[in-house]
Amino acid sequence: MKSGEVETIEPAYNCISKKQAKECTVADGEVIYTKNQMKVRLKSLELFDWILVGWKFESVGPSKEELLEETLYARYFSYLDKTYSDFIMCPRIDKIERISGDIRRHIINASALNYSAHHDEDPYDRVHIMLTDTPENGVKINNVRIEKGISDEESRIQCK
Known part of the structure; x- marks a missing residue:
């Protein structure tokens, strides 16, 4: 104890x-x-x-779901420009939808927190990314928005 x-x-x-x-x-x-x-x-x-x-x-370390989220986020994160380079903490795949039922075409909604807030007393910001991933067009970022100053509760939910 x-x-x-x-x-x-x-x-x-x-x-x-x-x-x-x-x-x-x-x-x-x-x-x-x-x-x-x-x-x-x-x-x-x-x-x-x-x-x-x-x-x-009992598994030691992250679950398969958590590892999958990190892997997918890392794949899609590389398509963002340097403006969003700080948003690497607690990556989440919030939603994945098939496009017309096709298992190779998806709409992905992802989010993450800014790492720099980890060392400050400032609240975290969260990036929300919406993109499409298809064999014919590859990854296309459709929308990126930043949610400023999320609550401690929201940051804990993001990182659970």
Whole structure:
């Protein structure tokens, strides 16, 4: 914990003493929570399962969706002129629509925050980009607008 305390959660065991030997088996669906050397036995099938196998499958780092957004934004960002070079923080693909149902033709709405506000006390600005991406015309920027001074709440939503 931030305070320096150590708290642990581990699978619980049921133990039986037979003569001079102790035989223990895992208690299905039960865990031991330890804080300040005080142990509490809890029933939690979900936590028990997560401790045994679930943690191995948790992804470390950004999700596939987040990586896809970053990749698409980086592809389209290169088509903007230098006026917008600061808008690289928390890129989002806000909306993608197929053009006439074609999987190779899209209208994309993207947004990002200005990086320079990250170091200032000024609120972030957000760029909104609307473009089309088609095999015959490539990437065409249709509209770019800057939303000045967005709220802290809006910047948190953008960066979630």
